[in-house]
């Protein structure tokens with residue numbers, strides 16, 4: 001079978017809820033993927049930052065295989081010997097008192113919302129069913145009814161209402177709007193420290209810190225959705241660390257498993273995660289020993305291979321090069337670490353054709369919204385590989401679409 005055969009099968013039997021580039025991948029290692037025709041591509045998306053450690057990292061694959069030979073799933077009806085170790089290691093790495101494991105990112109967001117609400121009722125003293133959570137315009141927190149309900153993207157909502165009540169929206173980067181939106185019933189403020197899906201938007205300097213201080217003063221939980229921006233992607237363990245504070249709750253997923261398995265978690269204090277009593281919340285697969293063994297090794301690789309520092313250094317280098325391109329199409333290059341967005345002028349005719357041209361040259365990137373290309377290679381990418389990619393990016397951005 002060849003590329004076109006797979007595409008036809010998928011289009012016929014699989015729901016069309018994505019618009020993928022027409023490359024059919026059959027293998028991957030590190031920063032590179034290989035398609036069914038044997039053509040190699042440098043991965044500049046990293047599965048939306050799930051493979052920060054690189055595809056099929058040998059150490060994480062080995063940890064997964066070893067655990068598969070023992071036990072994969074116990075359910076939380078019984079205990080297993082991996083969950084306690086992941087909980088300890090993750091809390092020690094991040095400085096939080098407790099964690100709660102789930103599977104997908106959206107599930108962890110839902111978990112954080114449930115925790116914030118219950119904390120509001122049982123600790124803060126908000127009257128029953130009155131809890132409010134403030135979210136930011138242009139956010140992306142997942143695809144469940146609640147998370148699309150708190151979105152401002154019309155396409156995410158169209159046809160899927162009615163939505164979960166209890167959310168207020170404020171513009172991203174506007175501390176005054178946040179101050180005005182907070183009421184005595186506000187329990188949480190949820191934010192991506194860098195908005196990934198919206199186009200790698202970095203808020204104005206000092207905003208996150210200001211928002212955190214506002215939350216502090218009003219006894220509101222600052223909830224950082226670090227599913228995409230965290231675990232080294234933005235050149236820090238968590239992107240909000242760029243403004244030197246620790247969010248009250250942190251939501252992680254994606255790279256928590258190095259891309260080998262869906263693993264997510266919520267991190268917070270004993271006061272917040274302590275609101276969950278047995279039976280309040282759960283997940284059949286959440287905290288399973290296979291997931292925990294994979295996540296433990298994925299975190300060790302992140303630290304021991306100094307991937308966070310690599311992201312900071314290589315990101316600064318690569319962003320600098322991109323910012324010096326004098327292309328008539330480029331409006332702005334922005335980013336932190338190896339989390340970089342290149343926004344094009346509307347006259348460029350959309351980012352997708354540039355992504356298609358880069359694919360032809362062996363570089364896989366994806367447009368995010370219409371006019372921005374996101375560059376987010378695995379953090380194990382080599383400087384020479386970035387230079388190779390740069391040559392193609394420059395050529396495509398200078399010439400339009402060749």
Ligand SMILES: *Cc1c(COP(=O)(O)O)cnc(C)c1O
Pocket residue numbers: 048103104105106107109140141142143192196197225226227228229253254
């Ligand atoms: C990817 C993502 C999610 C959703 O994670 P899933 O695993 O796809 O459910 C939530 N928030 C942010 C910021 C993300 O990037």
